[in-house]
Amino acid sequence: MPYDVTNITIRSAGKDQLSTVAALAERIWPDAYRSILSDGQIRYMLKMMYDLPVLEQEYAEGTRFDLIYDGDKPIGFTSYGPCQEHPHFCAKLHKLYLDKAYHDRGIGTLALRHVIEEARSREYRVLHLNVNKHNATAIRAYERNGFVKVRESVTDIGSGFVMDDYVMEIKL
Structure with missing residues (x-):
């Protein structure tokens, strides 16, 4: 049975709410990436x-x-904005994270569709994102919502670590 999402809202965060984003990341990120x-x-x-x-x-x-x-x-967050390469043409979804207790209820899809509509309303033609190549759950969710893999990206982030991602996008 689908989760009742009538109590779920997505609201713009001001600068004074960024500490909430940071606290959510501290709680959500380790679970999301531990494996x-x-x-x-x-x-x-x-x-x-x-x-x-x-x-x-x-x-x-x-x-x-x-x-x-x-x-x-607060149970999750998104962040997005213009791409660096083509800021008038392309938007980038930087972050979309949801507390594990709320997974598999359609809330992540609701948030993703919200970002897609926000990008469309700003007249972007493409929305892209990076997703870890081993994050099969997220990849499936993005594909269910119309995103396709367009390339692979390995980025050195320092201290001997890399981000090994797929770049995915959806035409708006």
């Missing part, structure tokens, strides 16, 4: 991508953050 990445890489990437000054810098540069709520309880 894919080492504990050392998880800690390194959390600091690299979710320290409050990093989030504030992204926000200042135009990245949009949305919080996903069950009633008044």
